[in-house]
Amino acid sequence: MALHLLLLLLAASVVAADEEPFIGVNxxxxxxxxxxxxxxxxxxxAQQIRHVRLYDADQAMLVALAKSGIQVVVTIPNEELLAIGQSNSTGANWVFHNVVAHYPATNITAICVGSEVLNTLPNAAKILVNALKYIHSALVASNLDRQIKVSTPLSSSIILDSFPPSQAFFNRSLNQVLVPMLEFLQSTDSYLMLNIYPYYDYMQSNGVIPLDYALFKPLPPNEEAVDSNTLLHYSNVFDAMVDAAYFAMAFLNYTNIPVVVTESGWPSKGDSNELDATVDNADTYNSNLIKHVLNKTGTPKHPGIAVSTYIYELYNEDTKVGPLSEKNWGLFDADGAPIYILHLTGSGAVLANDTTNQTYCIAKDGADPKMLQAALDWACGPGKVDCSPLLQGEPCYEPDNVIAHANFAFDTYFHKMGKSSDACDFKGVATISTSDPSHGSCLFPGSLGKNGTLGNITAPSMNSTIPDSSAYDVHSCEPRYRRLLMVMGFVMWVLVLL
Structure with missing residues (x-):
């Protein structure tokens, strides 16, 4: 059996990345x-969220999204599914009123035909594929079938024996629906929509799944889960479930259908028996998920092929029924206040959830030290940043390393320039972050408790070539060498960046 599975892995087609991976929100x-x-x-x-999924096709929302550039996934609610699955004309009418009437002003990219139908509405299972086909036919008639995909979100619970992933298979009682569904997805160049909730996997495992494994926290190699058939190492539940879906499709001989995760997240509050539904865990999971997707890590089965994911969800929903956790999956309250500040260093400004104006410019993870030093020298010289707090004995001297000092200089310049995204580049070694890099008595501009207001200084462009004799070289303790070292540093900056 192990040999058979290994051969299956090697023979499976590699799922191609259709476009750049993205993070969206429900x-x-x-x-x-x-x-x-x-x-x-x-x-x-404001949060630079460019992908959303709606649980319906609300007309007011579709109008508001027009000309926003945001890519939109609309949904046929489950209660409308039976009618559409039994009538081609009903499906065509739905597409006309909810898609054609708004496209292309509203950039609709996909239609979810129901949601977790096989679990929540089993009596509609037999007409689900018909509904998919009728909706697609209506798109073909409107010449929109290449622009708009059609699929249906599935619960990961229909995948059985999900670890090790190589042994995973779909619930065989659903094969009469799943096989024609996968055939449809493959023939229309669509993707498998999957809802993955490591929170529930962790809660239901009775301690078998470690919390760190569910939260994407880094694990030493000896603590990673190993698929004994493929010898692939898994460091998180999310990747294991995605690969389980790939293997489950492969067992049905479908090996080139990509996966898009339509729901994933972690609750920030729960009842007394939901001790791990906390703000810290929600922040950790969603921050790590976003970085994992945008860094194009991929999965062990398909490294480098990231799985685009929609976070569940934008708002806390206070009228949801069920346990307290059901009301607390949101990134924001209804008034737009963030539930927590995501930690997204290295992932750009997407989903900063920063309505308190807390954004900072810091050194990129893994940035070349020489490039950082050159950028630091520029900021403290031609950039006219006051780097005196970085001198020995001053609040921001410790830790005495180029990354910490660059963080301060970059962020000060960033705020001086009005927090323009162009002011946080430094030839590619800087990035915008929502994590406050302040430490001890070293408070960065914009830190909580500080107004971040700087003098009305007109700072030069990063391409300036005019040295400033008043600049500091923050790594020199001798004033008589400062001007000479500043000039040398500036020359090095120019030579490195030419």
Missing amino acids: IGTDLSDMPHPTQVVALLK
Whole structure:
């Protein structure tokens, strides 16, 4: 059996990446004070969220999203599925009113035909594939089938024996639906939509799944889970479930259908028996998930091929029924206040959830030290940053290393320039972060408790070639050498970057 599975792995086609991986958000509406659609779109724009999934096709929301550039996934609610699955004309009518009427002003990219139908509405299972086909036919008739994908989100619970992933298979009682569904997805060049919740996997494992493994926390190699058939190492539940889906499809002879995760997240609050539904764990999971996807890590089975994912969800939904955790999956409250500040160093400004104006410019993870030093020298010289707090004996001298000092210089310049994204580049060695890099008595501009206001200084462009004799060289303790070292540092900056 092990040999057979290994051969299956080697023979399986590699799932191609259709486009750059992305992080999106789900927008639920079970709120007692649901924001107006224009407010929702304003929040999305402020957070640079470019992909959303709606649980319906609300007309006001689709109008508000028009010309926003945001890519939108709309959903046929489960209660409308039976009618559509039994009537081609009903499906065509739905597409006309909810897609054609808004496209292309509203950039609709996919249609979810129901949601977790096989689990929540089993009596509709027999007409699910018909509904997929009728919706697709309507798109073909409108010449939109190449622009808009059609699929249906599945719960990961229909994948049985999910670890090791190489042994995973779909619940065989569903094969009469799943086989024609996969055939449809493959023939239309669509993707498998999968909802993955490591929180529930962890809660239901009775201690078998370690919390760190569920939260994407780094694990030493000896603590990673190993698939004994393929010898692939798994350091998190998410990757294991994605690969389980790939293997389950392969067992049904479908090896080139990509996976998109339509729901994943972690609750920030729970009942007394949900001790791990905390703000810290929600922050850790979603921050690590975002970095994992955007860094194109991929999975052990398909390294380098990232799985685009929609976080569940944008808002806390206070009218949801069930345990307290059901109401607390959101990144924001209804008023747009963040539940927590994501830690996204190295992942750009996407989903900063920073309505308190807390953004910082810091050195990129893994940036070349020589490039960092050159950028630091520029910031403290031609960039006209006051680097005196970095001198020995001053609040920001410790830790005395180029990364810590570059963080301060970069962030000070960034705030001086009005927090323009162009001011946080430094030839590719800097990035915007929502994590406050302040430490001890070294407070960065914009840190909580500080207004971050700087003098009205007109700072030069990063391409400036005019040395400033008043600049500091922060790694020199002797004033008589400062000007000479500053000039040398500036020359080095120019030579390195030419």
